[in-house]
Amino acid sequence: MYFIIESGSTKSDWVLVDNKSNQSFFSTMGFNPYFHSADIIEAELKNNAEIMQVAPEIKGIYFYGAGCSSPELNAIVEEGLGRIFVNATILVEHDLLACAYATYNGQPGISCIIGTGSNSCYFDGQNLLEEVPALGYVLGDEGSGSYFGKQLLSAFLYHHLPQDIEADFIATYQLDKDLIVDRVYREPNANVFIASFMPFIAKHKENTFFSEMVYKGFKHFMQVHVCCYDNYKETEVHFVGSLSKIFEKELQRAADDLSIQITSIIQKPVIGLVNYHLQYILKSEIV
Numbered sequence: 001m002y003f004i005i006e007s008g009s010t011k012s013d014w015v016l017v018d019n020k021s022n023q024s025f026f027s028t029m030g031f032n033p034y035f036h037s038a039d040i041i042e043a044e045l046k047n048n049a050e051i052m053q054v055a056p057e058i059k060g061i062y063f064y065g066a067g068c069s070s071p072e073l074n075a076i077v078e079e080g081l082g083r084i085f086v087n088a089t090i091l092v093e094h095d096l097l098a099c100a101y102a103t104y105n106g107q108p109g110i111s112c113i114i115g116t117g118s119n120s121c122y123f124d125g126q127n128l129l130e131e132v133p134a135l136g137y138v139l140g141d142e143g144s145g146s147y148f149g150k151q152l153l154s155a156f157l158y159h160h161l162p163q164d165i166e167a168d169f170i171a172t173y174q175l176d177k178d179l180i181v182d183r184v185y186r187e188p189n190a191n192v193f194i195a196s197f198m199p200f201i202a203k204h205k206e207n208t209f210f211s212e213m214v215y216k217g218f219k220h221f222m223q224v225h226v227c228c229y230d231n232y233k234e235t236e237v238h239f240v241g242s243l244s245k246i247f248e249k250e251l252q253r254a255a256d257d258l259s260i261q262i263t264s265i266i267q268k269p270v271i272g273l274v275n276y277h278l279q280y281i282l283k284s285e286i287v
Contacts, residue, residue, distance in 0.1 A: 036076075065092065114240070114244050116146055245265055
């Protein structure tokens with residue numbers, strides 16, 4: 001049996017595939033080696049009875065995660081997983097490769113991640129090109145949950161939110177300046193905390209304040225992460241992540257402004273990721 005895992009900073013989607021292509025789905029917190037140690041990964045998995053039950057039978061782990069961008073960082077995740085899946089061969093790769101695999105349809109394309117963070121790549125079926133770096137939630141992550149969360153929190157603290165939305169924010173979260181500053185600057189996983197306000201933005205997405213915020217953020221993302229590729233106007237462009245689907249209207253509006261042709265929007269890339277593995281990577285292992 002094999003586990004194929006797509007992990008952002010907030011959550012991980014796990015798919016268990018047996019030798020007859022039967023699939024079972026699990027979820028855990030996200031594992032990002034910038035923020036999570038091998039000890040944290042081990043502890044989280046030990047608390048998941050379903051995963052622990054099948055762990056001894058796992059032959060291979062294919063883990064694609066946010067922050068898995070160097071051998072040193074990948075080794076953190078590999079160590080944490082290795083303590084649980086003692087009989088498995090473990091492969092750890094960047095979530096950008098998962099995005100490319102999940103959206104590949106036989107044609108070269110630009111694949112874009114918009115989740116807690118954001119990134120893009122060009123994939124032709126064999127070679128992956130990352131034209132601009134992912135700079136994280138402080139310097140980059142344009143158009144992502146953390147990007148919009150920062151704008152929401154700033155607007156709230158500066159009293160720039162529409163009055164009715166400000167009242168709803170206070171009633172929903174009971175936060176003030178001191179609590180927000182403490183959570184952002186003094187506690188771990190600030191990016192996940194900041195991105196956690198996306199459901200509130202989605203709740204009010206028809207309000208012009210937020211629809212314009214999201215549209216401008218998506219346009220900024222495309223200007224940085226799509227327009228950087230040669231012939232982007234003639235190339236298939238794919239988006240993965242729940243924000244792309246929830247705010248599809250704003251995404252399409254931004255794309256139209258820049259003459260970008262959106263080929264697909266995939267809310268949960270793990271399904272396409274599994275299909276890619278069954279077709280190209282595990283073909284000889286699965287009946």
